[in-house]
Structures are given as C-alpha cells and as structure tokens.
Amino acid sequence: MHPAPSIIAFTTLSGLGFGLLFWLGLDATPPTGWTAFFFFLIGYVLAIGGLMSSTFHLGRPERAIKAFTQWRTSWLSREAWCAVIALVSLGLYALGLVFFSAHWAVLGWLGAVFCLATVFTTSMIYAQLKTVPRWNHWSTSAMFVAWSVAGGALLSGRVTVALVLIVVAGGLQLWWWQEGDKRLADSGTTLATATGLGTIGTVRAFEPPHTGSNYLTREMVFVVGRRHGRKLRMIAIVLAMLMPVLLLLAPFAHWLAAIAVISHVAGVAVARWLFFAEAEHVVGLYYGAREA
Amino acid sequence: MTTLPDSTTRKLGLVIDLDTCVGCHACVISCKGWNTENYGAPLSDQNPYGSDPTGTFLNRIHSYEVQPDTGPAQLIHFPKSCLHCEDAPCVTVCPTGASYKRTEDGIVLVNETDCIGCGLCAWACPYGARELDAAEGVMKKCTLCVDRIYNENLPEEDREPACVRTCPSGARHFGDFADPDSHVSKLSTARGGMDLMPEQGTKPVNKYLPPRPKDSWQGETDVLAPWLAPIDPEPQGGFLGWLDRALGKLPGDSAGKEG
Ligand code: SF4
Numbered sequence: 001m002h003p004a005p006s007i008i009a010f011t012t013l014s015g016l017g018f019g020l021l022f023w024l025g026l027d028a029t030p031p032t033g034w035t036a037f038f039f040f041l042i043g044y045v046l047a048i049g050g051l052m053s054s055t056f057h058l059g060r061p062e063r064a065i066k067a068f069t070q071w072r073t074s075w076l077s078r079e080a081w082c083a084v085i086a087l088v089s090l091g092l093y094a095l096g097l098v099f100f101s102a103h104w105a106v107l108g109w110l111g112a113v114f115c116l117a118t119v120f121t122t123s124m125i126y127a128q129l130k131t132v133p134r135w136n137h138w139s140t141s142a143m144f145v146a147w148s149v150a151g152g153a154l155l156s157g158r159v160t161v162a163l164v165l166i167v168v169a170g171g172l173q174l175w176w177w178q179e180g181d182k183r184l185a186d187s188g189t190t191l192a193t194a195t196g197l198g199t200i201g202t203v204r205a206f207e208p209p210h211t212g213s214n215y216l217t218r219e220m221v222f223v224v225g226r227r228h229g230r231k232l233r234m235i236a237i238v239l240a241m242l243m244p245v246l247l248l249l250a251p252f253a254h255w256l257a258a259i260a261v262i263s264h265v266a267g268v269a270v271a272r273w274l275f276f277a278e279a280e281h282v283v284g285l286y287y288g289a290r291e292a
Numbered sequence: 293m294t295t296l297p298d299s300t301t302r303k304l305g306l307v308i309d310l311d312t313c314v315g316c317h318a319c320v321i322s323c324k325g326w327n328t329e330n331y332g333a334p335l336s337d338q339n340p341y342g343s344d345p346t347g348t349f350l351n352r353i354h355s356y357e358v359q360p361d362t363g364p365a366q367l368i369h370f371p372k373s374c375l376h377c378e379d380a381p382c383v384t385v386c387p388t389g390a391s392y393k394r395t396e397d398g399i400v401l402v403n404e405t406d407c408i409g410c411g412l413c414a415w416a417c418p419y420g421a422r423e424l425d426a427a428e429g430v431m432k433k434c435t436l437c438v439d440r441i442y443n444e445n446l447p448e449e450d451r452e453p454a455c456v457r458t459c460p461s462g463a464r465h466f467g468d469f470a471d472p473d474s475h476v477s478k479l480s481t482a483r484g485g486m487d488l489m490p491e492q493g494t495k496p497v498n499k500y501l502p503p504r505p506k507d508s509w510q511g512e513t514d515v516l517a518p519w520l521a522p523i524d525p526e527p528q529g530g531f532l533g534w535l536d537r538a539l540g541k542l543p544g545d546s547a548g549k550e551g
C-alpha cells in the first residue's frame with residue numbers, strides 16, 4: 001500500500017495524543033491549573049493534528065462531516081464518533097481541572113474509554129480488510145492500542161508503566177512483523193484464484209491493461225522499501241523501544257525524557273511507514289506483483 | 293445506507309467469456325466513451341498526451357499466460373470491471389453512505405454528491421474495480437450502465453451495457469442471474485461459470501467462463517489425409533535422379549544432402 005505521509009502522521013500522532021488523553025482521563029490525582037492546561041494542550045494538539053492531517057488525503061475534504069452517518073457498518077464512521085465523544089468529554093473534564101480545580105472523575109473515565117475506542121476503531125479500518133492479509137488480524141488492533149497507551153504513558157511521565165508498556169508494544173510489533181510475512185501466503189489468494197485459471201496450469205501476468213500507472217497501481221501496488229524492510233524494522237524497534245527503555249532506566253532527567261519521547265515517536269512513525277509500505281493488497285496479483 | 297440488502301429482487305450482472313475474448317480493448321473504449329459523458333462526473337485523464345499518461349477507467353483488460361503441464365502455453369485476455377458482489381465489502385466500509393447496493397437489481401453504485409473520496413472502498417475491493425478520479429476527487433466504478441439498461445430514449449437493442457453492446461466477439465453478456473432461465477444463468481451453468489477469488493467471500497454476481505480445452509493433434513487424422521500424401525516420391529533414378537545427385541555434389545551445397 002502507498003505509505004501516504006498524511007495517513008502515517010495521522011495514525012502516529014493521533015495514536016499518541018489519544019494515548020496521553022487516556023492516561024489523563026484515568027488519573028486518580030490529575031494535575032490542575034496550568035500543568036493540566038499544558039498536558040491537555042499537548043494531547044489535543046496531537047490528537048486533533050493527526051485527525052486533521054487524515055483529511056488531507058480525502059478527495060473531497062469539504063464534505064468530511066458526512067463521514068459521521070454510517071456508524072452502523074463503517075469503522076471509519078465509528079472512529080469519527082469515538083474521537084468526537086472522547087474529545088468533547090475530556091474537553092469538559094479539562095475545563096474542570098484547569099479552571100475550577102474540580103475533578104469530574106466520571107467524565108474522565110468516559111473520555112478515557114472513548115480514547116481507547118478511537119484507537120481501536122482506527123486500527124479496525126485496517127484490520128477489517130481481507131484484501132490486505134497482513135493487516136487482517138486481531139493483532140493489528142492489539143498493536144495499535146499497545147503503542148498508543150505506551151506512548152501516552154511516556155508522554156504523561158508514568159515511568160514504570162511506560163517501561164512495561166513499551167516493552168509489550170515492541171514485542172507485539174516484532175511478533176506482528178514475523179507473522180505478517182506469512183499471511184499473504186496463508187490467505188490462499190494467488191494469481192490462480194484471482195483469475196480462476198489455475199486449473200489449466202501456471203498463471204503468469206503477461207500484459208498489464210496499459211503501459212502507464214493508474215490509481216490502483218499507485219495506491220495499492222506500492223513496492224518500494226521492501227528491500228530495505230529489514231533494516232527499517234531494526235531502526236523502528238531501536239528508536240521506538242530500545243532507546244526509550246534505556247533512557248527511562250537511567251537516572252531521571254528532563255532532557256533524557258525528552259529524547260526518549262522524540263525517539264519513541266520517530267520509531268513509531270517508521271513502524272507505521274512500514275505498516276503501509278510492506279502491506280500487500282491482493283489486487284497487486286492482477287498486475288503481476290507478488291509473484292514468487 | 294451502507295448496510296447491504298439481505299437479498300435483491302434481481303441480480304443483474306455480466307458473464308465474461310474468457311474463451312472468446314480476443315483482447316481488442318473495444319469494451320474499454322466504449323465504456324469510457326459512454327460513462328465519461330453520462331452518469332456522474334467525467335472519467336478524467338491526466339497528462340493524456342504527455343510522457344506519463346494516466347486516467348480513470350471502469351473496465352480494464354489484462355492478459356495472462358497460462359502454462360499447462362504439457363503442451364504449449366495459452367494466452368488469455370481478461371476483462372475486469374466491477375463484479376457487483378452480493379457481499380460487497382466496498383459498500384459496508386464506506387463512512388458516508390455514498391456507496392450502496394440497490395435492492396431492486398443488485399447494482400453497486402456510488403452517489404458522488406456524498407462521496408468524500410477517502411478511498412477506503414477501493415482498498416476493500418479485491419478486484420481493483422474502483423478508481424478515485426484525480427480531477428473530481430470522487431470514487432468511480434462500473435455502474436452496469438444503469439443509465440442505458442432502463443433508458444427508454446434508447447432503441448431497444450441499445451438497452452444493455454456499452455461494453456456488451458460493443459464487444460465484437462460476443463465475449464460479454466448481460467442479464468439477470470436471479471432468473472435461472474435467463475440467458476446469462478444458462479450460459480454460466482452450461483460453461484462452468486466461475487467466481488474470482490471465491491476465498492475473499494464477496495460472492496460476485498459476474499461470472500467468468502473458463503477457456504474451452506484447446507485442440508490437439510493427437511489421434512486426429514483427417515479423412516482426407518491419405519490424399520494429401522506426396523504424389524511423387526523423392527527422385528531416385530533417371531534424369532531427375534542424376535540431376536539431383538549432380539547438383540548435390542556441386543560446391544556450396546551442404547554435404548550434398550537435400551534438406
Ligand atoms: S467488484 Fe469490487 S467494487 Fe464491485 S461490488 Fe465487488 S467489491 Fe465492490
């Protein structure tokens with residue numbers, strides 16, 4: 001799949017933002033006043049910034065509001081609802097903390113639940129797609145949620161929790177990569193089933209429908225980066241998991257924590273780039289891609 | 293509404309005959325010609341006369357080579373347009389309700405005034421049957437020529453999809469699969485009509501007819517064959533025999549043997 005920068009920014013930043021807001025909503029002794037203001041500001045900038053960047057890849061962004069209508073069947077629509085409910089309830093919750101030093105716990109819990117729901121629904125947009133076997137698995141959702149709460153814990157300064165969650169998320173990521181490499185083969189979809197011609201013999205794509213590219217080949221038959229896939233996996237795991245873990249284990253200093261956060265975000269972004277760049281859409285078979 | 297109908301009254305679709313398709317791309321052109329000026333936004337081209345032309349098409353023809361265990365390879369032309377799936381994943385993923393499947397005839401359409409161009413439906417389609425138009429920013433797909441098949445302003449013989457009407461080799465057939473006596477149902481039954489990627493669970497309405505087995509020369513001798521044997525055997529004696537040997541000895545001939 002084409003790794004569109006807008007989508008990578010969206011899933012990385014909003015995942016982190018909703019992760020932070022989740023912890024703020026759950027906090028039994030939340031910050032108040034200016035401290036609360038800055039924590040919530042960071043959470044909202046990340047979450048809303050990510051959501052805004054996702055609208056850049058729409059053909060008709062001016063109609064984005066219509067995406068709220070189909071929550072009965074569409075995960076994208078459900079995501080829109082979860083995000084709004086999370087942001088509105090935590091907005092009110094933050095209002096209480098910042099201006100009235102009031103802790104409206106129930107509102108916080110509601111917001112926290114919907115933060116997780118937002119990240120989960122985002123992940124389901126990808127995990128539901130049978131056409132991309134690498135994504136079509138429950139572990140895709142587990143991985144999205146794990147990175148989100150791990151990043152949120154890191155940003156909100158929960159050192160011990162962050163340590164544990166980052167290791168869990170990193171482990172999930174490594175396992176997801178390894179299993180993901182087998183899923184296209186396991187799906188049973190091949191050029192033979194795509195064309196129905198496998199009963200006659202070995203099928204090979206002979207001529208594409210045209211010499212140039214088209215929307216499908218640009219969007220779904222993306223191949224660049226596979227060769228570097230291994231290296232990038234290493235880079236992602238070092239940046240997102242190993243560096244933050246080492247820095248958190250060191251004696252605490254603000255600048256170390258800042259580096260840990262930056263490294264973590266960069267690592268997750270690389271992993272997200274790979275999430276798209278390595279994902280094989282079955283339509284590629286028709287175009288002669290993915291042939292052994 | 294992007295909930296799929298439990299069942300549709302009719303199941304309109306195409307039978308595509310892989311045996312007779314000659315790969316001429318006439319249906320590609322007629323499809324683009326009709327659909328660029330009828331239902332919805334035009335099918336735009338980008339840089340059409342430049343070095344890297346690209347554009348929106350609702351129907352494209354691939355070609356595949358199939359190598360059987362024995363015998364020569366076969367070349368099979370493979371037209372592909374929306375299969376109007378019964379369990380269409382492209383419809384249920386749509387966040388806006390722009391994509392829908394019609395209860396009355398099963399046609400899968402996009403309401404372009406609702407489409408936000410998110411592209412998710414194209415991701416959900418295993419067949420590559422949806423393309424986002426780069427000029428209009430909305431999703432385009434085969435409409436089964438919904439604006440022809442019910443169009444009373446057209447002469448009756450034209451009330452079928454443009455691709456079907458155009459195909460010079462009769463490789464595309466249009467009809468109702470819900471009716472077991474329809475032309476397409478009978479054709480599909482008789483010729484072993486198949487689903488593409490059945491494991492994807494989309495239940496396509498369109499059926500593909502596999503190529504018929506190829507002729508072979510094994511054990512096939514024409515009744516006229518005995519009369520096709522050479523009338524005159526190679527000259528041995530007499531003047532022609534001498535000439536043959538003499539010419540064979542001349543330098544320049546490969547070792548005096550007749551090829
Ligand atoms: S062929 Fe693709 S676009 Fe057409 S109905 Fe099936 S899934 Fe949807």
Ligand code: SF4
Pocket residue numbers: 385386387388389390391402406407408409410411412413414430431
């Ligand atoms: S591109 Fe349009 S039709 Fe397709 S899922 Fe998005 S809104 Fe629906």
Ligand code: SF4
Pocket residue numbers: 322323324326327350351373374433434435436437453454455456
């Ligand atoms: S039915 Fe109409 S829209 Fe669909 S492929 Fe044929 S000509 Fe194109």
